Amino acid sequence: MLRRCARLLRTTGALCGPKRGRSFSSEVLHVDHSLPNPSWNEDMRLLFDQFMKKSEDGSWKRLPSYKYNPTERIEDVKIFFPDAKLLKEQMSQAQLFPRSLGEGVGFEYAMFHNHVEDRTVCIFQGGPHLQGAPGFLHGGAIATMIDSTLGMCAILTGGIAMTANLNINFRRPIPLCSVVVINCQLDRVEGRKLFVSCNVRSMDEKTLYSEATSTFVKLDPKKKIDIRASGAFYTNLQ
Ligand SMILES: CCCCCCCC/C=C\CCCCCCCC(=O)SCCNC(=O)CCNC(=O)[C@H](O)C(C)(C)COP(=O)(O)OP(=O)(O)OC[C@H]1O[C@@H](n2cnc3c(N)ncnc32)[C@H](O)[C@@H]1OP(=O)(O)O
Numbered sequence: 001m002l003r004r005c006a007r008l009l010r011t012t013g014a015l016c017g018p019k020r021g022r023s024f025s026s027e028v029l030h031v032d033h034s035l036p037n038p039s040w041n042e043d044m045r046l047l048f049d050q051f052m053k054k055s056e057d058g059s060w061k062r063l064p065s066y067k068y069n070p071t072e073r074i075e076d077v078k079i080f081f082p083d084a085k086l087l088k089e090q091m092s093q094a095q096l097f098p099r100s101l102g103e104g105v106g107f108e109y110a111m112f113h114n115h116v117e118d119r120t121v122c123i124f125q126g127g128p129h130l131q132g133a134p135g136f137l138h139g140g141a142i143a144t145m146i147d148s149t150l151g152m153c154a155i156l157t158g159g160i161a162m163t164a165n166l167n168i169n170f171r172r173p174i175p176l177c178s179v180v181v182i183n184c185q186l187d188r189v190e191g192r193k194l195f196v197s198c199n200v201r202s203m204d205e206k207t208l209y210s211e212a213t214s215t216f217v218k219l220d221p222k223k224k225i226d227i228r229a230s231g232a233f234y235t236n237l238q
Contacts, residue, residue, distance in 0.1 A: 034062060037104070048123060059116060062112050063113055073160060106126075142174060151163060161218045162216065182199075183198055183199055219234070222236060
């Protein structure tokens with residue numbers, strides 16, 4: 001497994017050290033990272049192709065993914081931020097956490113959503129900079145991808161929401177640089193609460209690595225988010 005990671009690091013050039021003076025041109029900003037790149041292993045490509053095939057009849061939809069700005073439901077997001085200029089600045093300067101590491105070394109993933117079944121699937125290859133126990137993924141890295149996939153499922157099925165509660169059972173360690181499938185579904189809705197659960201399995205589905213349940217709370221349109229105010233983050237701003 002570690003040999004597989006070393007091969008991956010060589011492919012992506014990560015062993016050559018950090019690139020200095022890197023500037024983010026608009027071309028870089030608009031790269032859709034939810035498409036195959038040279039760091040993806042055979043399993044990742046196979047699963048990606050399978051889901052692209054499933055997407056041909058429209059039942060599944062691939063979700064594009066960028067480093068800086070969310071594309072899904074962006075018009076709905078704006079409702080909660082009173083200062084449009086500040087939101088634009090924030091989205092162009094900050095990075096989406098799972099997209100913040102270099103190609104191949106961190107979170108390589110692609111998500112697909114099924115609007116009829118209220119399900120989101122994420123195919124995920126965790127790179128060598130996500131190590132926890134030697135040779136295995138860090139629990140926080142697994143939690144990140146679980147939260148991101150559950151969050152996407154909640155947002156696409158219910159509207160703009162944030163994680164209020166997340167419970168994860170880590171059943172088996174996930175080998176670094178292997179490919180796993182995160183299968184999420186919306187279980188029920190109670191008022192503003194969206195209950196979303198998932199499991200994380202090996203590609204052949206034989207190994208159950210993790211299971212999670214979560215509560216997302218749809219944001220209250222009467223409240224607004226003030227990015228500047230750390231104390232009064234999400235309040236009635238009248
Ligand atoms: C704006 C962001 C969304 C952008 C979307 C962009 C588009 C997509 C692009 C890319 C997506 C990628 C996907 C990312 C996914 C990652 C998501 C995260 O990691 S979010 C970060 C971690 N979470 C927090 O920081 C929340 C901190 N908490 C809060 O801000 C509040 O507590 C919040 C919003 C969760 C609720 O606050 P209240 O004021 O709106 O709601 P109240 O009145 O307190 O509660 C409403 C109901 O919810 C229950 N509730 C509240 N907190 C609960 C909790 N912790 N557990 C269970 N239930 C809870 C309450 O008991 C109440 O239930 P009853 O209506 O009475 O039945």
